[in-house]
Amino acid sequence: MNSKSNIGLIGLAVMGENLALNMERNGWQVSVWNRTTEVVDNFINGRAKGKNIVGCESLEDFTTTLETPRIVMMMVRAGNAVDEVIEKIVPYLSEGDILIDGGNSYFKDTERRVKDMYASGFYFVGAGVSGGEEGALNGPSIMPGGAAEAWPRIKPILQSIAAKANGTPCCEWVGPGGSGHFVKMIHNGIEYGDMQLISEAYFLLKHLQGMGNAEMGDIFARWNEGKLKSYLIEITGHILLHKDVTGAYLLDRILDVAGQKGTGKWSVINALELSIPLELIATAVFERYLSSEKLLRMIAAKTYPRKKPEVVSNKEELIEEIHQTLYAAKLVSYAQGFGVLKKASETYDWKLNLATIARLWRAGCIIRSTFLDDIAYAFEQDSNLENLLLASHFSKEIQEALPYWKKLVATAAHEEISSPAFSSALNYFYSLTTDRLPANLIQAQRDYFGAHTFERVDEEPGKFFHENWTGHGGNTKSGTYNA
Numbered sequence: 004m005n006s007k008s009n010i011g012l013i014g015l016a017v018m019g020e021n022l023a024l025n026m027e028r029n030g031w032q033v034s035v036w037n038r039t040t041e042v043v044d045n046f047i048n049g050r051a052k053g054k055n056i057v058g059c060e061s062l063e064d065f066t067t068t069l070e071t072p073r074i075v076m077m078m079v080r081a082g083n084a085v086d087e088v089i090e091k092i093v094p095y096l097s098e099g100d101i102l103i104d105g106g107n108s109y110f111k112d113t114e115r116r117v118k119d120m121y122a123s124g125f126y127f128v129g130a131g132v133s134g135g136e137e138g139a140l141n142g143p144s145i146m147p148g149g150a151a152e153a154w155p156r157i158k159p160i161l162q163s164i165a166a167k168a169n170g171t172p173c174c175e176w177v178g179p180g181g182s183g184h185f186v187k188m189i190h191n192g193i194e195y196g197d198m199q200l201i202s203e204a205y206f207l208l209k210h211l212q213g214m215g216n217a218e219m220g221d222i223f224a225r226w227n228e229g230k231l232k233s234y235l236i237e238i239t240g241h242i243l244l245h246k247d248v249t250g251a252y253l254l255d256r257i258l259d260v261a262g263q264k265g266t267g268k269w270s271v272i273n274a275l276e277l278s279i280p281l282e283l284i285a286t287a288v289f290e291r292y293l294s295s296e297k298l299l300r301m302i303a304a305k306t307y308p309r310k311k312p313e314v315v316s317n318k319e320e321l322i323e324e325i326h327q328t329l330y331a332a333k334l335v336s337y338a339q340g341f342g343v344l345k346k347a348s349e350t351y352d353w354k355l356n357l358a359t360i361a362r363l364w365r366a367g368c369i370i371r372s373t374f375l376d377d378i379a380y381a382f383e384q385d386s387n388l389e390n391l392l393l394a395s396h397f398s399k400e401i402q403e404a405l406p407y408w409k410k411l412v413a414t415a416a417h418e419e420i421s422s423p424a425f426s427s428a429l430n431y432f433y434s435l436t437t438d439r440l441p442a443n444l445i446q447a448q449r450d451y452f453g454a455h456t457f458e459r460v461d462e463e464p465g466k467f468f469h470e471n472w473t474g475h476g477g478n479t480k481s482g483t484y485n486a
């Protein structure tokens with residue numbers, strides 16, 4: 004063992020423990036500390052036994068075991084816990100030390116922490132980490148942002164432990180302030196969207212064909228060999244085939260109430276703040292809320308009993324419809340997610356490189372997929388691309404999928420099977436590709452009842468008019484602004 008550790012890790016739950024083992028495996032000596040010290044003992048005497056990992060009982064001891072300037076990574080519960088740990092460790096730190104928050108922190112908290120820590124002489128980095136337990140151990144995707152001065156020092160460690168896509172580490176500097184955590188937040192929002200879409204595909208296979216788990220598992224395995232190839236499709240195939248100790252399919256025994264820890268909701272709140280459509284992810288978040296209203300749904304199901312859906316006669320055609328719809332709707336979701344990243348980059352002056360971000364997600368993380376290579380390529384060809392659906396490769400894919408997509412959404416609606424994200428994506432696509440939407444009527448209504456003014460198609464943009472619609476209204480206008 005060296006006299007001093009290269010890095011310190013705080014928080015030994017599933018992510019911290021596995022990241023510490025990953026760092027050690029890659030040649031770094033790691034000191035570890037956890038609020039509940041029993042957890043440290045269990046780790047040191049268990050999975051860390053015989054490894055170059057130093058367990059510490061107190062934060063003071065922990066900081067003395069680290070080479071200086073120190074690098075400390077926190078993997079603790081997001082929120083107040085991060086501030087509590089910072090407050091406790093700062094008295095033992097020296098100027099120039101680096102604190103990395105690898106949890107799912109809210110990016111506005113990270114913005115604040117980066118500023119506060121600068122003022123105290125420390126470098127703070129908000130690094131999104133994705134990949135769950137297995138990624139943390141074998142190579143996650145890492146999205147660091149914040150105090151750029153820290154990057155040359157932390158880069159060798161973080162890039163060594165990150166997943167590699169074609170030999171390139173899925174860890175690159177994202178930008179200043181809270182940008183790393185913002186990118187991770189949108190990653191998770193997209194994760195929500197992907198999971199909702201996959202769940203709808205499963206639901207339609209099950210109810211429009213009465214298919215069993217084994218057959219569906221095979222379909223997902225087949226899809227994982229084509230353009231949908233991704234971690235979430237792969238694990239869905241495994242989940243469908245998994246049996247519990249009684250020999251029954253476990254999936255069928257899991258309560259249909261989805262949990263959430265906040266990153267999907269934050270993605271939607273921030274899309275609203277930035278005025279960028281993120282309907283598919285919003286649908287995924289709201290569907291999780293609706294799923295948790297189990298009792299209400301049970302009552303409503305009795306109030307509105309449904310007929311059993313008609314089995315679709317051509318099984319192979321239905322499978323292809325679902326396959327194409329899943330792809331097209333996923334593309335819409337990524338187009339919306341990257342739209343939010345683009346607007347955030349402009350608004351906060353982060354200068355995000357969208358191609359680099361797509362490349363960071365190619366391996367290690369939960370949304371990893373071959374599809375991200377095509378997204379990276381699209382942004383490399385045109386870094387100002389307004390919307391992914393306008394990239395030539397994707398417009399061809401959408402044109403191929405559209406006949407299947409609209410047929411499936413219509414069938415699901417007709418057979419009274421909920422497929423909210425599939426239809427949200429289709430409606431977004433139709434609105435996006437409509438050059439004259441019915442928003443003229445909304446403007447007329449706003450002006451009619453509140454003198455909110457409107458622009459005219461036969462006048463220059465930016466000139467606002469008010470009509471005396473009833474003949475007895477005045478000429479006084481409301482202010483023209485958008486919030």
Ligand SMILES: NC(=O)C1=CN([C@@H]2O[C@H](COP(=O)(O)OP(=O)(O)OC[C@H]3O[C@@H](n4cnc5c(N)ncnc54)[C@H](OP(=O)(O)O)[C@@H]3O)[C@@H](O)[C@H]2O)C=CC1
Binds near residue numbers: 016019038083085088
């Ligand atoms: N689980 C996952 O798949 C992923 C999680 N993340 C993020 O990584 C972070 C760690 O996640 P995970 O490993 O799942 O564990 P948890 O989110 O459950 O966090 C548990 C850890 O936080 C510590 N902790 C909680 N409150 C405090 C506090 N007030 N002061 C000090 N330490 C505290 C716990 O210490 P103690 O043992 O004393 O309770 C424990 O070490 C979270 O931000 C999470 O969102 C990111 C990617 C994937």
Ligand SMILES: O=C(CO)[C@H](O)[C@H](O)COP(=O)(O)O
Binds near residue numbers: 132191
């Ligand atoms: O960050 C992650 C993966 O990248 C977590 O797995 C994710 O937070 C799970 O989110 P939720 O509990 O909200 O479904």
